[in-house]
Amino acid sequence: MFRQCYEIHHFRFSLTSDCEELNPGLRLMYPAMAAGPGICATGWGIRPSANHGREDRSYRIYEDESLILETSDMTQLWDGLEWTIMTRILQNTRECIQLHASGIDAGGNALLLVGPSGSGKSSLALSLLREGWKCLSDEVILLNPENNRVMPLPRSFRIDSRTLGLFPELADKLSGDAYTGGSGKARVDPALVREHWVAGSSAPAWLVFPRYRPGNSNDLIPIGDTDAMTALIGQSINLLDHGEGGLETLLRLVRNCRCFRFNTGDIHEASLAVSRLITHQAPRALRRNPGAGAEMQSAYQC
Amino acid sequence: MSDANTQTSRREFLKKSIRTTGYVLPIVVALKMSSRAAWAEQYGNGGSTAGKKGQTGKCSTFVEKVFNPSCW
Numbered sequence: 001m002f003r004q005c006y007e008i009h010h011f012r013f014s015l016t017s018d019c020e021e022l023n024p025g026l027r028l029m030y031p032a033m034a035a036g037p038g039i040c041a042t043g044w045g046i047r048p049s050a051n052h053g054r055e056d057r058s059y060r061i062y063e064d065e066s067l068i069l070e071t072s073d074m075t076q077l078w079d080g081l082e083w084t085i086m087t088r089i090l091q092n093t094r095e096c097i098q099l100h101a102s103g104i105d106a107g108g109n110a111l112l113l114v115g116p117s118g119s120g121k122s123s124l125a126l127s128l129l130r131e132g133w134k135c136l137s138d139e140v141i142l143l144n145p146e147n148n149r150v151m152p153l154p155r156s157f158r159i160d161s162r163t164l165g166l167f168p169e170l171a172d173k174l175s176g177d178a179y180t181g182g183s184g185k186a187r188v189d190p191a192l193v194r195e196h197w198v199a200g201s202s203a204p205a206w207l208v209f210p211r212y213r214p215g216n217s218n219d220l221i222p223i224g225d226t227d228a229m230t231a232l233i234g235q236s237i238n239l240l241d242h243g244e245g246g247l248e249t250l251l252r253l254v255r256n257c258r259c260f261r262f263n264t265g266d267i268h269e270a271s272l273a274v275s276r277l278i279t280h281q282a283p284r285a286l287r288r289n290p291g292a293g294a295e296m297q298s299a300y301q302c
Numbered sequence: 303m304s305d306a307n308t309q310t311s312r313r314e315f316l317k318k319s320i321r322t323t324g325y326v327l328p329i330v331v332a333l334k335m336s337s338r339a340a341w342a343e344q345y346g347n348g349g350s351t352a353g354k355k356g357q358t359g360k361c362s363t364f365v366e367k368v369f370n371p372s373c374w
Contacts, residue, residue, distance in 0.1 A: 079371040086369045100368055117368065139368065158371070183374040237365060 002026050007035035009142065009151060011092035013085070014043040019059060022046055024177035025078065028187045029085075032154035032198050042088055044081065075182030082181065089153070090237065096142035096151065097249055098237035103136030103150055104128050105199030106278040110150050111206040112141055112257075114235050120212030120264060123163045127271035129190055130167075133278075134199035138190075143204075145242065145249040148256065154198040158185040166267050167193075205283030207232070207257040208274065216265030218273050225251075228259035258283070 002017040004026070012035060015026055026046075045062045049070055058072035061081055069080045090098060101114040102125040113121045122138040129135050136152040143150050164171060164186060170193070178186040190197040209223070209231045232250050233239060239246045258281055264270035361373035 076372075083370045083372070087365070090365070090369075100364075117374075181371045183371040185371070185374065237368075 005035045005037055005040055006030050006033040008033050008089055008153060009093050009096075011042075011089065012038065012040040013088065014040040015045075016043065017046040019046055019048055021057075022059075024175065025180040025187075028156055028177060028180070028189060029082070030155050031189050031191065032156075041092070044085065046077075046081070074180070078181035079183070090140075093142050093153070094238055094241060096144050097239060097242055097246055099141040099143060099232065100139065100235040100237060101141040102138045103141045103152070103199070103202075103204075104274070104278075105134040105136060105202045106205070108202055109205035109278075109283050110136060110199070110202035111208060111274065111278055112150065112204055113208050113210055114141075114232060115210050116235065118212070120210045120267060120270065122157055122159060123166060123212070123267045124210060124264075124270055124274065126157060126159070126163070126167060126188075126190065126193060127267050128274060129194045129197055131271050131275050132194070133275070134194070135190060135197050136199050136202065140237070143249065143253065144201075145245060148203065148249070148252055149201045150204050151201050152198055154190075157188045157190055158183070159188045160185050163267075164188075203283075204253055204257055206277065206281070207254065207259045208262050208277075209260070210262045210264060210270070212264055212267070212270075214265050216263045218266065218269050219261075219263040220273055220277060221261045221263070223259050223261050225254050225259070227261075228254045228257075256283075 002020075002023045003014065004016075005012060005014045007013075008030075015029070017023060017026055042064055045065075047060050047062065049058045049060045056072060058070065059077055060067055061069040061077070061084070063084060068084060069076070071077050071080070099112070099114060100116070101112045102121040103113065104111045104125060113124055115121055125135055125138050135154070136150060137154060138157040139155070140153045141150050142153055159167075159170075161184065164174075170188060173192045174186055174188065178188065180187060207228055208220075209228075229250060232254065236246075236250070239250070242249065260277070262270070262273075264273070361367055361370065366373050
């Protein structure tokens, strides 16, 4: 029997399973959101179906006791479970502006890596974790419009084989259970790279829009507010739900941040370049206050 | 789907956006925003689309492409 409660920004949900063979995969999904027992808003349960046997293993997924999927296809089972949980998490954090981005915390200030799939966000975030920084998320950043701070959404990373090849030390640590679902991506608990990896709420200070192409040289190019806005809107998930206020929030984000386009072809070199950026380029707001900048520099030491 | 995603309110939203930000944002931004409109339909349907390639079966929305493993 597997039963675990999770919590992300006041949304509590539970995962239960009567199927022991699924437990390792379930444990890998959201270990950093694990919470103590209590009342949950939503619960997903996996149970063997009536004809579950040695020859024919099929499963039923229930959401709040309603059957949502019955399958003997393990790919469909894992992909379906992940998709339905993620949509609920997004639904329950919709008061925030959700950005398709990863994020790194640097002494209370956040560096956001914003870009489409394949741009190098997750790889760079993993590499920066290895450099000693803490992380907000590999894929979704929650921007609170009320205080302009970003909040973590610390699910396990999904890493493809090309990216895993860049982190050979991880390959030995991954079990076969990491490859659940049909995407070919492994589910990687970032705790394998850095034990206490989850950052707290942070004030965004840098916006970096990576473009990873093998062979590219590392070029960190400052960009203007309009270019940054354009790129941000392109990766916003629920901007329309926030109406005009959403755009104002994004504009505040851009104006509070130093913004860069980042062409890169080497993830490890890229993470060093980003670390240098965080260490040497004070957040925009601090430029007017050198004393605070010096204080921030010491806070960056990891 | 919320009002913000209807054609009329989207146009209004864009007009107000330009007034709010002071930018005449590139037209590509407007087009990208319009293409996001369908995302809202996905939110309420996580359960009913579990294990499927999204609501349309085409992995056509932003949310599906990013978060539905069967669309990767």
